[in-house]
Amino acid sequence: MKFFIDTANLAQIKEAQDLGVLDGVTTNPTLMAKEGIKGKENIINHYRAICDIVDGDVSAEVISTDFNGMVKEGEELAALHPQIVVKVPMIKEGVKAIRYFSGKGIRTNCTLVFSAGQALLAAKAGASYVSPFIGRLDDVSVDGMELISDIRLIYDNYGFETEILAASIRHPMHIIQSAKLGADVATCPLSAITALLNHPLTDKGLAQFLADAAK
Ligand code: E4P
Numbered sequence: 001m002k003f004f005i006d007t008a009n010l011a012q013i014k015e016a017q018d019l020g021v022l023d024g025v026t027t028n029p030t031l032m033a034k035e036g037i038k039g040k041e042n043i044i045n046h047y048r049a050i051c052d053i054v055d056g057d058v059s060a061e062v063i064s065t066d067f068n069g070m071v072k073e074g075e076e077l078a079a080l081h082p083q084i085v086v087k088v089p090m091i092k093e094g095v096k097a098i099r100y101f102s103g104k105g106i107r108t109n110c111t112l113v114f115s116a117g118q119a120l121l122a123a124k125a126g127a128s129y130v131s132p133f134i135g136r137l138d139d140v141s142v143d144g145m146e147l148i149s150d151i152r153l154i155y156d157n158y159g160f161e162t163e164i165l166a167a168s169i170r171h172p173m174h175i176i177q178s179a180k181l182g183a184d185v186a187t188c189p190l191s192a193i194t195a196l197l198n199h200p201l202t203d204k205g206l207a208q209f210l211a212d213a214a215k
Helices: 010-019 029-034 040-053 067-080 092-103 116-125 134-139 144-158 172-180 190-195 200-213
Strands: 002-006 024-026 057-061 084-089 108-113 129-132 163-166 185-188
Touching: 002 010, 002 190, 010 040, 010 190, 024 185, 040 057, 040 067, 057 108, 067 084, 067 092, 084 092, 092 108, 092 116, 108 116, 116 129, 116 144, 129 144, 134 144, 134 172, 144 163, 144 172, 163 172, 172 185, 172 190, 185 190
Parallel strands: 002 024, 002 185, 024 057, 057 084, 084 108, 108 129, 129 163, 163 185
Antiparallel strands: none
């Protein structure tokens, strides 16, 4: 399974990259705003800075909601860097835009996916990635993991090549469960990735080994 980091924070992206397990980055307008990145030029420069840190795919989201606007924005974003994947919301105009981008060889990440039907549409339109938001489903008492399992089954039934990018991950168990269910990618906050490191028996065992080595 690939690990993406879900942030626009350059220090966190660098830390995950330095850990040696990072395959890409996802951003969204909320994450960009959180870093105080405003204005077209600053946004473009920030995407370039992210691409300079990581080797893998970097999702950059359009903010238009009409077909023509999404196409214009998406083409500009895709032209920035070969690592850019255009993130498009799961709405009717978004599905049309994904089909258009697919025909032009521009890679897409269909975002804000909350049902298997939406994931099926995204794959049929030719999305490179589909982003089911598992944490936000859990927040409203719907099992996000069941959605990952349903999408995996549907994509495997028909051989869709769209990669399942488990998004809105809140904690390390979301990563483990996504991996067990066959999600292709998990995009996670840095805290969820580093939480995978921890086990009290590792700490206890290491303390014992170091104590014995000092004898
Ligand atoms: C990733 O592509 C999504 O934008 C992100 O995972 C959403 O996460 P949130 O529900 O924590 O905002």
